[in-house]
Amino acid sequence: MKVIIRLVFLLAAVNGGLVYLHYSQSVNANGEDADSGTFRQEIEVINRADGLYIRHHFYNLSEGRHEIIWPEESVERGCEAEDSSSCARLNDSNVAFEEGELDQQSVVYKLPKKTPLTGRKLFKKPFVVLQGAKPLTTVLHVTDEQSVGGMWVTGLERVGKENKERITYRLYRGVGFVNELYWQPEDVPLAYSSNKLTIFGEGIDKKYNDRLVKMLEAIGGNHVSVVLASGNRPLYAERFIVEKTGNISKVIKQVARMSVHSRFILQADEPSMSSMIASILGDAPVGTKAEQAAFTRLKKSISAEQYQTFRQNVQEKIGKKLSSSDLDQSLSKILAFDTQYFHMTMKEQRYNYPFLLLDPRTVLLDGEEVPEVKVIVKEDTSFYPAEELLSKMGYSMRSNEQSIYFDGPNRTYRFSKLEPFYVMNGSKFDYTEKPYTSINKKLYFDENWLRRIFFVLIDKSDETISIEQIEKMIKEMGKE
Known part of the structure; x- marks a missing residue:
């Protein structure tokens, strides 16, 4: 048993290191250098009978003070080794990393389980968050010492797996952070995987897969995981979806919402904006029949050149606030006529409103x-x-x-x-x-x-x- 555990952790260490280096270089290549508000992290999760044991490593921390937000149900918080420099900046009350030059720090904590994993389980906010700071990349290791089987899902891409007689190991990585971890007893086979989308399921029509991929590439949002099976009960998390295989239209709409919300700051009282933006950037109607009709009406009402200019204007808004009024103003400048089309369809939710110019x-x-x-x-x-x-x-x-x-x-x-x-x-x-x-x-x-x-x-x-x-x-x- 000890040999197996050593083997798995060796694999975890090697894979984790390689993935970390790869992603570190990838993000730096995109010009996103770490600053006082960013860092990189690696999380090791071990599933045991009494709980999830977590080792959480932070890299490229700035020299400033970082307040720690622990998971509410976590216990046994602190250092893995008290005399180690890996947590030298952790203060005595375990509430912050104090100012210091060491840019790598680690903490450990435990999430107790009242009962063993049998039915599906969603762990909400199971990981430490640093107040006011943002993880650029996350590497996540999940090791199961209980041999519960099933499957573990996050919104990160699964890039490695190892199954032994009494232990299983899964490796995930990606840009950003997903503070959710899900387990279900049914292990659904992998159907598709990329740095933007992972789909688990069988009998999935390729046209829907291609549609999701095209949309995600156009929006450029965070990676999303989708688990499709006929017996699934629907679950919509921050960056993953569990749904029945037949409800692919709902999946597409939800993926659009997730991706758009990861790229734009939208108003809460304009719920259909995510479908409209996904339709515009992906150049294909997304959402309910009424939302799709609103997009199709727009595209038919303006010239191809005007439409492409408008799409470019929307792309330039990535990372910023975007409202229906902003879309109206952008289109009005292109057409040289005023319009209230987006306000009426998105804000007022009058999806049959005709495309009119004032x-x-x-x-x-x-x-x-x-x-x-x-x-x-x-x-x-x-x-x-x-x-x-x-x-x-x-x-x-x-x-x-x-x-x-x-x-x-x-x-x-x-x-x-x-x-x-x-x-x-x-x-x-x-x-x-x-x-x-x-x-x-x-x-x-x-x-x-x-x-x-x-x-x-x-x-x-x-x-x-x-x-x-x-x-x-x-x-x-x-x-x-």
């Missing part, structure tokens, strides 16, 4: 500004809000199931809702193209029909849209 120019009626009149641009056609504009022109509006009526000082109109005609002062006029449309349950007139039917001139400059009533112009000219 002409940013000030509207003038007979020389006076009318701020309540917002011109909508849809499919390269300008539409004017009937009630807001015509009421300013002296018309009153009413309607029933058959017709829409406008009563003005000089003319009255009736537009049939059932047949293609309208009546002006008793004269009937047929049409082939409808002069008005309903947008968000409001009536709008096509710009060309507005000119023709209501006798107005429309002149546009870079700053304004000027509407003049011809009759009023003639009347004013007669006074001169």
Whole structure:
């Protein structure tokens, strides 16, 4: 037995050292040098009958003081060897690493278990955290001395395994930190593994696997682990998912949420933003049917060049706060028209909201500004809000199931809702193209029909849209 244990720990030490060196070089190559707020860590977990025994090693610590946040249920906290320099900076009360030049420190602690592992078990926040500091990389060793079988899962990539008669060993590594550890009695076979995604399961359609990989590569988020089996009870952790094999659509949405949240700072009251951002960066619809439809509507409404520029703008927001209003502003600059599309779909959760552009120019009626009149641009056609504009022109509006009526000082109109005609002062006029449309349950007139039917001139400059009533112009000219 002692020989087996020595063999496994030798393997752990060798693999751990190699992985640590590899990841240290990899992160440094990306320009992420350690500073006072970062470090690297290696965690050894040993599963025994009475608990999890943990050795936690910190590397590249700065010389400043680091307060230690111990797992709530942990006991036997302290040094593995009291006279060792590996914990020389640990103060007497075990609450902090004090200031010092030694950049490698280690602690040990134990998470007691009330009962042996039989059913599945999620260990929440089982590892030490340093207040205000962030681990750049994590190497995790899990050694089971109880021969419980099953499988251990974290959000880190599994890069090594060794099974002996009475002991098993698993090695994980990755960028960042996952403060969750999960065990289940069913050992699900590995289906796919990369530095961004690990999938455990059988009978998984390759197209879903490829879709997940493409999305994660586009977003560039943290590694995610997925465990799929027909008998699974769903579990959604910080960086891993346990789900039934048939619920792959839920898995894709959740992976998108995890990845986006690891790359952007989003608002809590905009729950669909993660699906929208994942769809934009991955260039494929993600999420519920309604969320997918909102993305598809966006992509169909702008040119390919505009869409690619918009995607680039979203990518440049990585690591920053991002809201629906930010997306609206970014798209408005590209299109040279205002839009509230993301606010209405993401913030208000009106997923059927049409893709509309608001002409940013000030509207003038007979020389006076009318701020309540917002011109909508849809499919390269300008539409004017009937009630807001015509009421300013002296018309009153009413309607029933058959017709829409406008009563003005000089003319009255009736537009049939059932047949293609309208009546002006008793004269009937047929049409082939409808002069008005309903947008968000409001009536709008096509710009060309507005000119023709209501006798107005429309002149546009870079700053304004000027509407003049011809009759009023003639009347004013007669006074001169």
